Amino acid sequence: MEIAIVLGVIAIVFIIQSLKIVPQQHAWVVERLGKFDRSLTPGLSVVVPFVDRVAYKHSLKEVPLDVPSQVCITRDNTQLTVDGILYFQITDPMRASYGSSDYIVAITQLAQTTLRSVVGKMELDKTFEERDLINAAVVNALDEAALNWGVKVLRYEIKDLTPPAAILHAMQAQITAEREKRALIAASEGRRQEQINIATGEREAFIARSEGSKQAEINKAQGEAAAISAVAEATAEAIRKIAAAIQAPGGEQAVQLKVAEKAVEAYGQLARTNNTMIVPGHMGEVSALIGTAMGLFKGVKAP
Secondary structure (H helix, E strand, O other): OHHHHHHHHHHHHHHHHHEEEEOOOEEEEEEEOOEEEEEEOOEEEEOOOOOEEEEEEEEOOOEEEEEEEEEEEOOOOOEEEEEEEEEEEEOOHHHHHHOOOOHHHHHHHHHHHHHHHHHHOOOHHHHHHOHHHHHHHHHHHHHHHHHHHOEEEEEEEEEEEEOOHHHHHHHHHHHHHHHHHHHHHHHHHHHHHHHHHHHHHHHHHHHHHHHHHHHHHHHHHHHHHHHHHHHHHHHHHHHHHHHHHHHOOOHHHHHHHHHHHHHHHHHHHHHHHHOOOOOOOOHHHHHHHHHHHHHHHHHHHOO
16 A cells, blocks of 8 residues: 555556646756757647656847946047846757857947947047947847857847036037027027028118109199199180180270270389379370280281
8 A cells, every 4th residue: 555655656646747837938948867858849749758858938028138348448548338238038948058158248349339439439529420320230240150059139229328428518519609600690690681581671661762753753643734724724724715716796896995994004004003193195105005916916917
């Protein structure tokens, strides 16, 4: 009975030792008598107890690896503290187990040396502008070397680039000066545009005023011409009416009477102006004046 119990316990232990359950996204490396035999995939697997041994257990998930910060020297001899993070994934469990004694340390060290080499070829300003180029260079160098370690380097990202405090102060001063320069340029451009707008407005206003003055002069001249034409038309019409009246019966007698009245009126006006009474020496002078006026009138009428 006791032997049966012992054999049962041994059988249970044997079964437990022979059954291996591998989780998803994991790979276990099995050695048989100290030599690599196979890799166990996720699920239930059977091994030979006391002969087979699970030597390494690897996760096939993407692993983020923090690369310690380090001081790099740029091409222009400026110290730069660089901090980054590396993402890798195990693609070959056997190589990851036997390719390197510690692939994580190997990747970390290689990432640091590659980073120093890439940064050393660039000037300080370029390191801030060419982060993608630095990341790609580190990934290419690591990926080629990590093949022997069964590791695939997916990407590398620079978390921080920190120059010395003096350099930071100089960069800040440069940025401030550049912004002040842009502000001054913008202000001068604003003043220039303002002067242009003022000059353009004054020119347009002057043109508008001159056009208005020109139109006013034209209107005035046209008005004066119209007035002169109207006066001339009225005068001509009056003369035509007077001529028609003279040609009518009794017209000449009326003209003689009118001329005599005007002569007498002229004598009266002359006397009042000179404060002296002026009378003709004899009435013959009045008759002669009337005769002269009628002669002139007939001379004009005759043609």
